[in-house]
Structure formats: structure tokens, C-alpha cells
Amino acid sequence: MELSNVMNAKGYAPKSIVNYLREMRYLFAHFHDQHPRDLVHKDLVGYLNFVKREHGVGRDKCRLFAAAASFFYKHIFRTPLVFASELYPRKEFRLPEILSQEQVIHLLESIKNPKHKLVIGLFYGTGMRLGELCGLKMECIDRKNFQIKIEGGKGNKDRFTLLPKHLLPEMEAYYRHYRPKIYLFEGHKLGLPHNERSIQDAVRKAMKDSGLERFGFSSHSLRHSFATHLLDQGNDIHTIKELLGHSKIETTMIYLHLQQKKRAALCSPLDFLLNTNE
Structure with a gap:
């Protein structure tokens, strides 16, 4: 996939490449009857709200999708995208568990x-x-x-x-x-x-x-x-x-x-x- 080639060229870690590719596959499967080039910002925001509502995904997952989509549309279709932070669920402040x-x-x-x-x-x-x-x-x-x-x-x-x-x-x-x-x-x-x-x-x-x-x-x-x-x-x-x-x-x-x-x-x-x- 062209996305992985671009990410490799820019020095992204293998794990990041896998994560970005996965998020894009989920997006394109959701809009299976539309070409990715035809999707507009409103469609992507709608998809983000859908996965929050139907799958209960958290803030980190939303940010991962936004980063993947922004990178894909910027570098593949030359279409810059910005996702407002208000779209992400509020981050819960939890202290990490540590061993004594x-x-x-x-x-x-x-x-x-x-x-x-x-x-x-x-x-x-x-x-x-x-x-x-x-x-x-x-x-x-x-x-x-x-x-x-x-x-x-x-x-x-x-x-x-x-x-x-x-x-x-x-x-x-x-x-x-x-x-x-x-x-x-x-x-x-x-x-x-x-x-x-x-x-x-x-x-x-x-x-x-x-x-x-x-x-x-x-x-x-x-x-x-x-x-x-x-x-x-x-x-x-x-x-x-x-x-x-x-x-x-x-x-x-x-x-x-x-x-x-x-x-x-x-x-x-x-x-x-x-x-x-x-």
C-alpha cells in the first residue's frame, strides 16, 4: 500500500505503520461504496462519532485515527485535515499502578x-x-x-x-x-x-x-x-x-x-x- 511506503520513507516505526494501516482499512470498510478520494471532512468526523458511539472507543483510539487519517489525506491525496480536540472523549486522569x-x-x-x-x-x-x-x-x-x-x-x-x-x-x-x-x-x-x-x-x-x-x-x-x-x-x-x-x-x-x-x-x-x- 502506498501509505506504508510513504511512512517508511519518513522513518516511522513499524508499529506506527501497522496501526495507521489498520485504522485506514477500518475507515474504508465503513465507506465501502465510496472511493477514499471522495470522502470529505464531514464524512470522517461522522465516522469518528460513529466509532465513539457504537464501539465506545477512548481518547487514545480517537487520536490514533485522527493522526492516521490526517497523514493519509495529506500525503496521499494532498488534502490537509484538522480534527478538533473536542471530538475526542475527555481524558480520564488515572494514576498508574506501581509496585512497592x-x-x-x-x-x-x-x-x-x-x-x-x-x-x-x-x-x-x-x-x-x-x-x-x-x-x-x-x-x-x-x-x-x-x-x-x-x-x-x-x-x-x-x-x-x-x-x-x-x-x-x-x-x-x-x-x-x-x-x-x-x-x-x-x-x-x-x-x-x-x-x-x-x-x-x-x-x-x-x-x-x-x-x-x-x-x-x-x-x-x-x-x-x-x-x-x-x-x-x-x-x-x-x-x-x-x-x-x-x-x-x-x-x-x-x-x-x-x-x-x-x-x-x-x-x-x-x-x-x-x-x-x-
Whole structure:
């Protein structure tokens, strides 16, 4: 499809290309009796309202469709489109779920499978996203300087994050056993990375075996925990922003709300002292 060729030429990530193509296929299937060139802005707004009403899609899904449609019509038919933000459902503000430090220790101690333990350790110890961990290449792991280069992260941007020293022995044992060539976690086909579902399954199994499954924690919860615990240690929020690969500081600021939530649960030492003497 011409759309994928244009996106490839502009350096879009493979996942973004797949998402954009999917959204356009849904749109064209909805207007199956019309040529895409004949659709006007009103038609696309009507379709967006339809999927919100009939399928209950959220803000992120609406924004994805708007981005895909805008890109398609701008670059394929040379017709610029603008979707008003009022068309998207209001974003719900929800604090991310994080593990306590005690829960992280319990989780790591509960894992019997060395490969799964390395997966969990990397999610929590580096703050990587699921797709970034799956695509992590051996050449990007700098054991000398304790850092990892993440290539083509969200927004197709490269960045560096931390490599925990405590993971090095487990990583060495993993190298000796699996002998990865290109990617740290390789799939069944030579030279290809592990698929995301397999890594997600490893995280789910670890949560289940540790008894933490009931909290609904995921690989992204470990990323949130990485950021929150760094902030708890007194690290600068701008540094954390760079480690996470956020494009806007406002995205990273959500972890400050988690700190405020913790502070709200604190008891003043004076109250604690007087309460114990009552």
C-alpha cells in the first residue's frame, strides 16, 4: 500500500505503520461504496462519532485515527485535515499502578525461571517499554559503562537508560545458555526478536507465581515503578524524563502526583508520638 511506503520513507516505526494501516482499512470498510478520494471532512468526523458511539472507543483510539487519517489525506491525496480536540472523549486522569519496593523484591525472589527473572529485572531496572525490550539488540548493551542504548523508541527516537549492575551475573548466565546473536531475546526464527506476546506471558506468569496477579500489574507497571522509585530517591525529574524517553515533561510529572499520594498517607511525627501515648 502506498501509505506504508510513504511512512517508511519518513522513518516511522513499524508499529506506527501497522496501526495507521489498520485504522485506514477500518475507515474504508465503513465507506465501502465510496472511493477514499471522495470522502470529505464531514464524512470522517461522522465516522469518528460513529466509532465513539457504537464501539465506545477512548481518547487514545480517537487520536490514533485522527493522526492516521490526517497523514493519509495529506500525503496521499494532498488534502490537509484538522480534527478538533473536542471530538475526542475527555481524558480520564488515572494514576498508574506501581509496585512497592517490597513487592519488587518479593516478585524477583519468587521467579524460578532465569530468563523470566532477567525480563522482570530489565523492565524494572531500566524503565523500558515492552516493544523496546523485545527489540533490544546485543550491540546496544554497554556493560562497561552500565548503560543501554534504546534505538527507535516511541516517536522513533534513540536514548540511553541505566543498566543495573546487579543484573550482570544473570545476563552472563543467560548469554552462555541461549547464545543470542542479534537481539537479547530472540524468537524461534534466527535473527528475529521475541514477539511481544511471549514477553507479556512471562510477566503474567511471574505476577501469578508471586501472588501479585490480583493487583493487575503489567510490564508497564514495572516501568512506572522504575520512574517513581527514582523520584523517591531524590533524582531530578528532567533526568527521569530522558531515561523514560518522554517528549514532554508533563508526561513525567504524573509521578509527582504519586509522591503526593504517598505524602497524604504519612503521619506527622508529632501525631505519631502523641497517638502512641494515648
